[in-house]
Amino acid sequence: MQSVVIIGGGVSGLTAAWHLRSEAEVTVVEAGPRPGGILRSGTVAGVPVDDGAEAMLALRPEAVDLAKAVGLGDDLVTPTRAPVTMWTRGTLRALPAGHVMGIPTDLAALRDTGLLSPEGLARLAREEELPAAPLDGDTSVGAYLTDRLGWEAVDRLVEPLLGGVYAGRADRISLRAALPGVADIAARGGSLLAALRSRKPSGAGAPPAVMQGLRGGLARLPHALADTCGVRVLTGTRVRELRRTATGWQVALSGSSRRGLEADAVILAAPAYAAAPLLRPHAPAAARELSAIEHASMALVTLAFERAQLPGVPRGNGFLVPPVEGKAVKAATFLTNKWQWLAEAAPGTFILRASVGRLGEESLLGREDGELAAVCLAELSEILGPLGRPLDFHVSRWARGLPQYSVGHLDRVRTIRDAVAGLPGLEVCGAAYEGxxxxxxxxxxxxxxxxxxxxxxxxxx
Ligand SMILES: Cc1cc2nc3c(=O)[nH]c(=O)nc-3n(C[C@H](O)[C@H](O)[C@H](O)COP(=O)(O)OP(=O)(O)OC[C@H]3O[C@@H](n4cnc5c(N)ncnc54)[C@H](O)[C@@H]3O)c2cc1C
Structure with a gap:
C-alpha cells in the first residue's frame, strides 16, 4: 500500500483523504488547531453557528454526494426560498427571478423594482442593439458587462453577487473563470441578453435547490470526513519544506519535536500562498503563478437578538449591499430565517450575520471585535430599522480567505498543472484552481x- 501525506486539513485535504482511505496509508498534516479550514463552527448566545462557509452548491452533485457518503444524508437541509434582495438606492429591493449572477433577463420586472435609475435601465435596454464582435481570450467580468449592460447594472446588480462569492471586484475577476457560460456567449458574439433569454427553461415544477446546508451547521462535514476515513490527522503541525527522495517525498514539519514524514506521494491541499513556497524548489513556474494569486480578507460578524425585543423581525433571508453604496457591510444573512433548524434550535433568538471586507477594502478589518460589531449594528439598524442591543455577538476573521480568479486565471492554472505534472507523486488541489x-x-x-x-x-x- 502506498503512503500519502496530504498537506492541509480543510475540506479539500480531507476529501482527498476520504477517497484514499482504503487504498493508501494516509496522513493529513494541518497547521491549525483542528481540521476543517474554512468550515468551522462557533457559538453566539449559546447557539452553534457556522463561522465560515454555511452552504454548498447542490446544482452539482459532488459535495452533497460526499455528505451522504459520510452519513450526513438525513441532515441535509435546503434554505428557505427567498428572492435575492439588495439594499440600494435607499431601500431594500428584490432582484427579479431568472437573473444570471445579477444579469437580469426580465427587464420589465426589473423596471418595477427600482433597482436601477431610469438612465441605467435605458442603457441596459439598448444592449440588444449594440454591435458585439466575438470575444477573443479572456477579459474581466466588469469590462465585458460594462460594455454590454452599462456601468450601473454592473455596479448595482452584478458586483454585489460576484462579491458574495469572491469578495472581489468585477473589474479584476476573470470572465472565463467566474462566468464560463457568459464567456461562451461572449466568444460567439451577439447580444448577451437575447442569448440568456433563449436558454431552455429548466422544466416544470419548482426549480431544484441551488444550495444545501447541514442541520447543526456545515462545519459537521469535515468532522464526519475525518471520523469516517479514519486516517491519521496531525493538527497544529505546519509543513515547512518538501524534499524529493529516491522513491518519493520527505515532508519536513514545523516544531523541533516532530520528525519529518516519508511518503510515496504528496497531495498539496493548502491555500495558494502556502503552497507556493513548498513548490518553489521543485516547480518554480508553479510557485510563481501561485504567488501571483491575490486573496481577499473578510470578517463575519454574527449578532444574536432576543426575538421578543425586536421592534419587527426582519423578513427574507438577508440582503446584499452593492459596494457603490459605500457601506462597510457587504451582505447580511438572516440565519434564523434562512435555516429552519436554527429557528427550531433557538426559537426565542434572531440571529443574523454581516460580512465585512473585500479585495481592496480591508482597512476596517483592523478594528477590534467590539468596534467591528458596532459598525455593523449601526449600519444594519439604518437599513432594517432600530435593532436594539444584541444579546451576544461573535466575530470570525478570514485573512486571505478567498483566492481571486483574476483575468487569465485559466491559463495560470494550466501553467501550474503542467509544472506539477513533471513532479512524480505530487498533486495539488484546493480553492485556488478550478472553483x-x-x-x-x-x-x-x-x-x-x-x-x-x-x-x-x-x-x-
Ligand atoms: C468566510 C467564507 C465563507 C465562505 N462561504 C462559502 C459557502 O457558503 N459555500 C461555499 O461553497 N464556499 C464558501 N466559501 C469558500 C469555501 O469555503 C472555501 O473555498 C473552501 O472551504 C476551501 O477549502 P480548502 O480545503 O481548499 O482550503 P482551506 O479551508 O483554506 O484549508 C486549507 C488548510 O491548509 C492548512 N495549511 C496551510 N498551510 C499549511 C502548511 N504549510 N502545513 C499544513 N497545513 C497548512 C490551513 O490551516 C487550512 O486549514 C467561503 C469562504 C470564506 C472565506
Missing part, C-alpha cells in the same frame, strides 16, 4: 486522489 466553492473543492480533491492512485479523473473510486 472556490465547496463543491468545486470536493471535485478537485477527488480528482487529485484519483491521479495519486494512477487513475484518470472521472473514473470513480
Amino acid at each position: 472556490v466553492g465547496i463543491a468545486a473543492c470536493v471535485a478537485g480533491a477527488r480528482d487529485a486522489a484519483l491521479r495519486t492512485l494512477g487513475r484518470t479523473a472521472g473514473s470513480g473510486l
